[in-house]
Amino acid sequence: MVDRLAPILPGSYLGILGGGQLGRMFTQAAQAMGYKVCVLDPDLDSPAGSIAEKFIHAQYTDLVALKEMASLCASVSTEFENVPAQALDELESLGVFVAPRSSCVSLAQNRVAEKKFLATWKVETNIGPVPHCVIEREADVEHAPVELFPAILKTARMGYDGKGQMNLDTVNDLLAAWNEFGRVPCVLEKRMDLDFEVSALVVRGYDDAVVAYPVSQNIHRNGILHTSTVPAPSLKPLQEKKIIEAAKALICKIDYVGVLCIEFFILKNGDIVANEIAPRPHNSGHFTMDACVSSQFEQQVRSMARLPLGDTRLLAPVSMLNLLGDLWFEGSEDLAKEPAWDKVLSHPDAKLHLYGKTVPRMGRKMGHVNCLGESINQARQNCAAVASELGIEP
Ligand code: ADP
Ligand code: MG
Numbered sequence: 001m002v003d004r005l006a007p008i009l010p011g012s013y014l015g016i017l018g019g020g021q022l023g024r025m026f027t028q029a030a031q032a033m034g035y036k037v038c039v040l041d042p043d044l045d046s047p048a049g050s051i052a053e054k055f056i057h058a059q060y061t062d063l064v065a066l067k068e069m070a071s072l073c074a075s076v077s078t079e080f081e082n083v084p085a086q087a088l089d090e091l092e093s094l095g096v097f098v099a100p101r102s103s104c105v106s107l108a109q110n111r112v113a114e115k116k117f118l119a120t121w122k123v124e125t126n127i128g129p130v131p132h133c134v135i136e137r138e139a140d141v142e143h144a145p146v147e148l149f150p151a152i153l154k155t156a157r158m159g160y161d162g163k164g165q166m167n168l169d170t171v172n173d174l175l176a177a178w179n180e181f182g183r184v185p186c187v188l189e190k191r192m193d194l195d196f197e198v199s200a201l202v203v204r205g206y207d208d209a210v211v212a213y214p215v216s217q218n219i220h221r222n223g224i225l226h227t228s229t230v231p232a233p234s235l236k237p238l239q240e241k242k243i244i245e246a247a248k249a250l251i252c253k254i255d256y257v258g259v260l261c262i263e264f265f266i267l268k269n270g271d272i273v274a275n276e277i278a279p280r281p282h283n284s285g286h287f288t289m290d291a292c293v294s295s296q297f298e299q300q301v302r303s304m305a306r307l308p309l310g311d312t313r314l315l316a317p318v319s320m321l322n323l324l325g326d327l328w329f330e331g332s333e334d335l336a337k338e339p340a341w342d343k344v345l346s347h348p349d350a351k352l353h354l355y356g357k358t359v360p361r362m363g364r365k366m367g368h369v370n371c372l373g374e375s376i377n378q379a380r381q382n383c384a385a386v387a388s389e390l391g392i393e394p
Helices: 021-032 063-072 085-093 102-109 111-125 138-142 171-180 237-253 296-304 325-329 376-389
Strands: 013-017 036-041 054-057 073-078 132-135 151-155 165-168 186-190 194-204 210-212 216-221 224-230 258-267 272-278 318-324 350-354 365-372
Touching: 013 021, 013 063, 013 085, 021 036, 021 296, 036 063, 054 063, 063 073, 063 085, 073 085, 073 296, 085 102, 102 111, 102 272, 111 132, 111 186, 111 237, 111 272, 132 138, 138 171, 151 171, 165 171, 194 237, 194 296, 210 237, 224 376, 237 258, 237 272, 258 296, 318 325, 318 376, 325 365, 365 376
Parallel strands: 013 036, 013 073, 036 054
Antiparallel strands: 132 186, 151 165, 151 186, 194 210, 194 216, 194 258, 216 224, 224 318, 258 272, 318 365, 350 365
16 A cells, blocks of 8 residues: 555645636635645746746746745646656656645646557557548658548647648648658647537546536537537447446546546447547646536646535536637737627626736637536527627527
8 A cells, every 4th residue: 555645634735826817716626625826837927927926937848947846835736738758757856745746747748658558548448540541751751551542631739729730632642741741740639520529627646536517519610629518418428438437448548637528429329439639638638617516627726726526516507618829810810809708708607717818819719608407408509609709600
């Protein structure tokens, strides 16, 4: 039996690497529970940095900054999945409790490593990665299996919100696409015939307890999440059970402490394949903020503070609508104006969350609205009504 460390109690500082919207919502959850928060981000204008008790403006690998963070915080987590593993290792060597650990974060940072891991997971759960091959050198391009086409070429690192991806119709397009990516390591994935997409959100505590939220059904537009609906309207109960069991097995297998999201594709033939893993709270889990007993950010606080986890129970059906910077430019390409939030709030079931980003840009995530309802259909109707108030296409 390993000696367990004591919980880190409210009043203490918790640290977060990354100051984006996920860091901001983490900060709000931590502060609500009586913690102080230290945010480290290379960007001076960061949504989390502007509300935290302490903001360290530095690169993730800045040793002086990491030492400052370590002197303040007994525990650090990450909101940005591309935080260099060495920053997490450095904090750990300075005596900080880092949750999730760097090896878990690294796994999700590189699509090649992630796919390899998902292939081993398939042995246990029968859910594997999308058919793919690795493109690292010219010979890989020459030998790319034709049965993967039509395909998607994805850079191994730094992709998000559909960035770092190219659709390829035939194998003849591959070399040019890889050249365009600067010949960096990539994975070539078969473009799957999706029926719909879902994600599983699981949390593992320091005490080894594992909890799961109900699975959300996600709609993407241009590679960016558009809506998440819970309970997942198209998912069969047996499929949901299988997905949750597999996600729980995965989080234990990698000895992960914290919040983890796994995205899945449900194919037209009913098969389930795993798309990718996020080692942090996830956009598709924002519904938990208003529709569950404990939000994903509260769970991040609890797990990194070595506290017992909270209840994941869904209190009401919900549909989350993402708010992109595009909304600020309705009718005008270059003149940004504030969307009509009063109209959104004329729907009493709509819960508005804005991230305090000062500059709206097309495709930039600026906020979200959780639309609750007494039934799944009502939640979706409320979501459609809010979307229409904002001029978002149905
Ligand atoms: P990101 O890191 O940008 O979220 P994803 O790999 O999750 O990258 O891709 C974003 C979206 O693109 C997915 O949610 C899905 O809608 C679509 N997509 C990605 N890969 C495939 C694929 N192999 N087949 C079909 N659709 C895909
Ligand atoms: Mg994704």
